[in-house]
Amino acid sequence: MAPETPAQGPIPRYFTWDEVAQRSGRDKERWLVIDRKVYNISEFTRQHPGGSRVISHYAGQDATDPFVAFHINKGLVRKYMNSLLIGELSPEQPSFEPTKNKELTEEFRALQATVERMGLMKANPVFFLLYLLHILLLDVAAWLTLWLFGTSFLPFLLCAVLLGTVQAQAGWLQHDFGHLSVFSTSTWNHLLHHFVIGHLKGAPASWWNHLHFQHHAKPNCFRKDPDINMHPFFFALGKILSVELGKQKKKYMPYNHQHRYFFLIGPPALLPLYFQWYIFYFVIQRKKWVDLAWMISFYVRIFLTYVPLLGLKGFLGLFFMVRFLESNWFVWVTQMNHIPMHIDYDRNVDWVSTQLQATCNVHKSAFNDWFSGHLNFQIEHHLFPTMPRHNYHKAAPLVQSLCAKHGVEYQSKPLFSAFADIVHSLRESGQLWLDAYLHQ
Numbered sequence: 001m002a003p004e005t006p007a008q009g010p011i012p013r014y015f016t017w018d019e020v021a022q023r024s025g026r027d028k029e030r031w032l033v034i035d036r037k038v039y040n041i042s043e044f045t046r047q048h049p050g051g052s053r054v055i056s057h058y059a060g061q062d063a064t065d066p067f068v069a070f071h072i073n074k075g076l077v078r079k080y081m082n083s084l085l086i087g088e089l090s091p092e093q094p095s096f097e098p099t100k101n102k103e104l105t106e107e108f109r110a111l112q113a114t115v116e117r118m119g120l121m122k123a124n125p126v127f128f129l130l131y132l133l134h135i136l137l138l139d140v141a142a143w144l145t146l147w148l149f150g151t152s153f154l155p156f157l158l159c160a161v162l163l164g165t166v167q168a169q170a171g172w173l174q175h176d177f178g179h180l181s182v183f184s185t186s187t188w189n190h191l192l193h194h195f196v197i198g199h200l201k202g203a204p205a206s207w208w209n210h211l212h213f214q215h216h217a218k219p220n221c222f223r224k225d226p227d228i229n230m231h232p233f234f235f236a237l238g239k240i241l242s243v244e245l246g247k248q249k250k251k252y253m254p255y256n257h258q259h260r261y262f263f264l265i266g267p268p269a270l271l272p273l274y275f276q277w278y279i280f281y282f283v284i285q286r287k288k289w290v291d292l293a294w295m296i297s298f299y300v301r302i303f304l305t306y307v308p309l310l311g312l313k314g315f316l317g318l319f320f321m322v323r324f325l326e327s328n329w330f331v332w333v334t335q336m337n338h339i340p341m342h343i344d345y346d347r348n349v350d351w352v353s354t355q356l357q358a359t360c361n362v363h364k365s366a367f368n369d370w371f372s373g374h375l376n377f378q379i380e381h382h383l384f385p386t387m388p389r390h391n392y393h394k395a396a397p398l399v400q401s402l403c404a405k406h407g408v409e410y411q412s413k414p415l416f417s418a419f420a421d422i423v424h425s426l427r428e429s430g431q432l433w434l435d436a437y438l439h440q
Contacts, residue, residue: 013038013087017097020089024060031086032063036095039084054213057224057346062097065105065351066217068112072180072386100350104406108352108383111402115384120395123182123388131173135200139166146309156310160318164325170200171330172373178208181388198294199301203275206291207282216385220338220358221346227334228343234258234265235426238343242429246436256434259427266335271327272320333371336362336418337378340425341411353408355382360411362418364393371415379410 015031015038023031023040030042032055041059045052050070058066071077089095096102115121142162149155176182177193193205211226218224220238228237236242236255245255253261283292306315342357349357362368362376375381377392380399387395403410413421 014090015087016090016093021060021097025056030056030059032058032061033089034062034064034067034081036089037085038087038089039081040086041084044084050213051210053210054217057214057217057221061348062095062100065108068109069351069383069385070213070216072184072186096350097348099348101353101406104352104402104408105350107402107406108350111398112384114398115387115395118394120391121384121387122184124390125182127388127390128173128176128182131169132196135166135169135173138162138169139200142166143305143309146306151310151314156314156318160321160325163318163322164329167201167322167326168329169373170196171326172375174201174205174208175212175373175375176389178205178212179385181386194290194294198291199297202295202298202302203279204283204288204291204295206286206288207279210282216382218346219355219382220341220343221354222344224346227338231343235262236429236433237339238429239432240344242433243436243440246433246438247440249437251437255430258430259423262423262426267328267331268324269327270331272323276323332419332422333373333375335422336415337375340418340421352383352402352406355379356403356408356410358382360413360418361396362415363412364396368415376415 020031020033020038023029028042029040030045031038031040033039041048041055045056048055055063067077068074094102096105139162142159145155145159145162174193174197177189177196180186180189182192183189190205197203197205197208215225215227220228222228222231222238222241231237231241232245232250233252235253235258236245242255279295280292282288283295302319303315306318310318337359341360356379359378359382361379362372364376368376374389374392377389377396380387380392380395381389383399384395400410402408
């Protein structure tokens with residue numbers, strides 16, 4: 001009798017980086033690579049829990065590092081990925097595209113393992129409980145100010161400042177839950193995220209997720225990071241894009257004056273004049289009814305709390321002032337880390353370089369940490385987006401060492417220097433646009 005032939009498994013399909021790069025979505029088909037495995041995400045993008053755009057931004061590229069960075073339960077996620085697997089990279093193919101720094105990527109992955117062994121990815125629940133309590137206490141103090149001292153100008157102003165602080169600090173706290181950095185399971189993070197952003201702030205969690213994860217996936221990458229969508233219709237951002245705009249003879253605004261009109265249409269106007277109405281359009285247009293219910297609970301609560309004390313006109317005045325204060329706080333903090341940095345199209349560089357060229361830090365202090373919700377550690381936050389914020393300062397020396405070894409610039413500056421750099425960078429890019437517009 002002939003010997004039995006051992007059962008053979010399916011022969012894996014092998015692909016090259018060139019084949020993967022061709023499936024970037026331009027012809028509708030989308031592939032990406034994770035740990036040398038090739039996945040067809042063409043149909044999955046619409047079911048992706050993090051949103052279709054954030055995963056599509058890595059179509060045609062290696063997505064190993066963002067996959068590790070964004071998911072807290074990777075084993076569970078990988079089970080769902082099996083149905084998308086179509087093959088792997090050919091053995092002769094490198095693990096990284098030629099545009100990426102191999103040594104830097106390998107050392108960062110080793111650093112990531114070290115950070116996990118040190119326990120820096122585990123949250124201290126007491127920290128976040130106390131943070132939530134301080135927000136709730138400020139919220140109660142705002143109402144008590146009017147109830148105890150009346151509705152004259154000074155109590156009214158103090159109430160607005162307290163409520164503005166509540167809204168800003170709740171914004172930083174919802175950011176923690178949105179990044180899954182508090183609880184070990186996604187379910188509890190999502191629940192508390194809905195409570196903080198929905199009930200305490202009146203905004204939809206789905207809207208935040210849709211925008212913010214794109215920003216983290218490709219920060220300061222034009223047409224991929226929605227945080228720089230104000231280019232070119234309101235501002236000319238970055239040296240490269242500004243010169244390109246000038247060469248194309250495009251002028252949607254007088255960009256050479258943008259460092260001046262930023263003070264009019266930037267910090268004071270973003271929340272009260274744009275976000276305030278757009279969030280309702282977003283949830284209704286996308287039928288996000290759970291988010292809408294959480295939002296309504298905020299407006300019902302604040303209406304019933306303050307209208308009896310202030311009347312309808314007084315309440316509307318208070319609400320607008322609170323959004324105005326919050327908007328200034330939000331814009332200065334969120335833009336100080338990104339607008340002065342490198343802004344360009346996606347060049348598909350490695351994860352570390354992608355994040356470091358688009359982010360900078362602000363020096364640590366008790367006030368800076370509180371005022372910015374620890375987003376003064378923007379570099380560490382972008383490299384490890386699920387890391388609890390109270391551990392950023394522990395990871396910072398390790399990241400600085402990695403950057404120094406590989407010649408990657410690690411920027412950290414004082415708070416007011418970071419604010420000033422926003423204006424300086426807008427002035428510089430506006431002048432670059434004007435020179436290109438007139439002379440190139």
